[in-house]
Amino acid sequence: MIMKITYPRSEKVYLPGKLFPELRVAMRKVEQVPGTHFADGKKVITPNPDVYVYDTSGPFSDPDMEIDLKKGLPRLREPWILSRGDVEQLPSMTSEYGRLRRADRALDHLRFEHITLPYRAKSGKSITQMAYAKQGIITPEMEYVAIRENMNCAELGIETHITPEFVRQEIAAGRALLPANINHPEVEPMIIGRNFLVKINTNIGNSATTSSIDEEVEKAVWSCKWGGDTLMDLSTGENIHETREWIIRNCPVPVGTVPIYQALEKVGGKAENLSWEIYRDTLIEQCEQGVDYFTIHAGIRRHNVHLADKRLCGIVSRGGSIMSKWCLVHNRESFLYEHFDDICDILAQYDVAVSLGDGLRPGSTYDANDEAQFAELDTMGELVLRAWEKNVQAFIEGPGHVPMHKIKENMERQIEKCHNAPFYTLGPIVTDIAPGYDHITSAIGAAQIGWLGTAMLCYVTPKEHLALPDKEDVRVGVITYKIAAHAADLAKGHPGAQVRDNALSKARYEFRWKDQFDLSLDPERAFGYFHAGRHTDGEYCTMCGPNFCAMRLSRELKGHKNKIETVS
């Protein structure tokens, strides 16, 4: 199984570090043809600079890299991890379930072949990026993200505040996280925090009714191709363990999961049969496979469950409904809440981050910003401090369905109650009346909340509320969210964010059609539409035809004598 990603007229380039000269920070460099402009009434040909764009496609887009999904990606970070001398390789998987699965010969045909033994922190060692940051240590991962975030803007003379030291400070303060499990050394470091580029997450995963391992791995690579910054594997069907191994070994971006899904499978789908022991074993199983962050719905408290009764749509989070049921059936506090410190102790040993799941997020605009939602947010604020105490990197999940006028309150309240921990929202969807177009209803909300400070946006595909997304849905969902995230980056004034917009606009003005396509988020689609429109290669397109091309007229006028006379 071989998979390659190509982008038109793009070169995979690697920038070196300064603190760590051996770093090779991956970017994509888009070439442009020279352009023409008018000066003093004359046509002048000028070269156009290469445009460096953020690249999530990993080794798949490197023509010099041999890709074999059966072997997995190169273990980029392994030397950095080992050189710190604070982790040890275990003799076998710790998780009981993991050992059972590996021993089961009937699963051989499903299994990823080159499984290595897991790493774990040596006893007494604090090995998370947050732990290093708090000690004042800048890791190679931190310098990597600093370089990556700047997209080579220094070459264009654009100033940036994003230095390795700035990255360290943000992680130490908890305002950002760098999700990178020591058992996922294939990951290319990236950072999530409101003082960095807004990131997007894509979800993949089979449900009991559809899709296979092959399809899921293909979707993962596909998501990285279009720009997914992290990937959540939300599988709930058969063979979750094996599917996940394949995905992680071939995934250049951080992988998140919701461990309660697998725990529920283990107890035959009966929420009331869940227990801390089964959940704990699942956490360890996944930590040792290399999951980079877990969504944990520990913010649901026994006494808050009833708050959702007043709602139009009740509880719409899968994890939230499972834990609510558990609390009610047992009439007890949630084991996730009660064992939160134990959870953090486990996560800290592998540098797995916790994403506090919003089990009581609103599922309709009517339910937005209600008591249930905000009660959970308060609990999350308490939990995030407990995570940080144990040097576990943490962020907070947010809604969901929120009309525009209630978005700001979400962001401000989250910052206040959760002590500046990064916010990670699903949309929000700003109206409920457009199933089939919820990538759009949610991108409207996502762009706004991203601008206001949300660090990562969970994508929504056109099939949301209706069916599982296929490949085309994933592509559309990712591009839509790249748009929302980038719009937020522009509005926030991220260093260099405007470079690509300006380059594409200049290409448009100069009728450099190919450059327009190649600089766009989806070059194939842009070219396809243009081509299908019986295009010309001349200085106009089929939208307006030759006589009505404003840009053509405008270019011709630039050097007009009467204008020059007036100006002078």
Added chain:
Amino acid sequence: MIMKITYPRSEKVYLPGKLFPELRVAMRKVEQVPGTHFADGKKVITPNPDVYVYDTSGPFSDPDMEIDLKKGLPRLREPWILSRGDVEQLPSMTSEYGRLRRADRALDHLRFEHITLPYRAKSGKSITQMAYAKQGIITPEMEYVAIRENMNCAELGIETHITPEFVRQEIAAGRALLPANINHPEVEPMIIGRNFLVKINTNIGNSATTSSIDEEVEKAVWSCKWGGDTLMDLSTGENIHETREWIIRNCPVPVGTVPIYQALEKVGGKAENLSWEIYRDTLIEQCEQGVDYFTIHAGIRRHNVHLADKRLCGIVSRGGSIMSKWCLVHNRESFLYEHFDDICDILAQYDVAVSLGDGLRPGSTYDANDEAQFAELDTMGELVLRAWEKNVQAFIEGPGHVPMHKIKENMERQIEKCHNAPFYTLGPIVTDIAPGYDHITSAIGAAQIGWLGTAMLCYVTPKEHLALPDKEDVRVGVITYKIAAHAADLAKGHPGAQVRDNALSKARYEFRWKDQFDLSLDPERAFGYFHAGRHTDGEYCTMCGPNFCAMRLSRELKGHKNKIETVS
């Protein structure tokens, strides 16, 4: 040629007026099946009320109405217009060009057959909706829109401030307009103003390189089906005059044009050959055909043209580039500006509204909010007062390409400089890097500026910047903009706007799949996605499968004894 529009499980209904009991205000009523909910642990079946939705599809969706595109739509407003006694029917078309076209036997095969003679104000009579409003007269058109805007919300006990008198006041103040040429009696009255539902405009029109009359009429009906509130015919190719006649006679929504396009065709595409006389004849030709509003780029002043020189993308408005060229070649003030009072005198005779075109709108995010754009806005502010002096209804066109953080300034400045005249924006597009997805880049901006007070949003299709839209693009563009407009209505708190969202969300929670589809903006697409996803009709869908359905779990929990104990 017969064309019908159907929506699943919807009934076309007509509400009567109170001031004008003969009014039949068209709406669409969506039926719902009864739902189940839990009360005291028991399952209870309750009926769900009909949901009234705003309907732009006109007679095409009335099963009792005979539709024949060759005959045109019923002339709904003609009795109202005639009963006012202030217009007269002319013995022939006034426009020289119009008469030539009609006399040309070679065009017979293209011609709409049932052309009637045009109406015009009797000498000395002020026949615009604004003139009536200023005199304190509530017209049938005004009551029609008042009823239409409320979507029967009174039946649900929702209070509304939108009364016929309120409509009158808003029109009198210029804060809203009711575009309705006396020669387009087929139009169903609608209103554009920031204290009403946000409207959307769709553009159709062939360019020199593509499409035919049939296709354009079909696109017009198609746009009305999906929810377009007004329609601009931007044709620039052959037979503009005949295409327009077909469209207007079959269009239940107001039609706008950009007369300079046709004027330019008349002078062989040479901007410098344009003259006031040719333009004037074109205005009259189109007034007498029934165009409801004209985009007129009178805001471009000779001395401001050079301001666009500093831009990345120069002038991107077709009308703007044409007029700029004219000004420069002749080294004279624009004839549109110089003859603006004459223009208004013509428009007032037919109640055609003026949409002041933003010829210097920014064509890239880099160019947003620059000197050129704002200089033109100042001129528009001056012109709008001159239009109102002559009782011509007016609104202001806006950008274009604007990053999110610069949107608010656009809206606030427009309100201030243009004296509360309604704003009508194209998007704005919030990033330039996604050709092929500009319906989305622009919907993000459109929702925001709509919330801030823009009265009408001009749609953008996925093919923007690349090619002319086909039918599927029109559909996607319209639905995307209905989303943006509706999101703004929710955020603004329009009376009854939330009703449809709540109904759909309740249907979702109660697994009434058909109701979800039928209440959605695009029932066919929603059902199609669901169906293709190998759906079940049970209480879950393929997204999560039966064991992981949060809503199902949540519904089951609602009556759980342990929850009830805690609450009590």
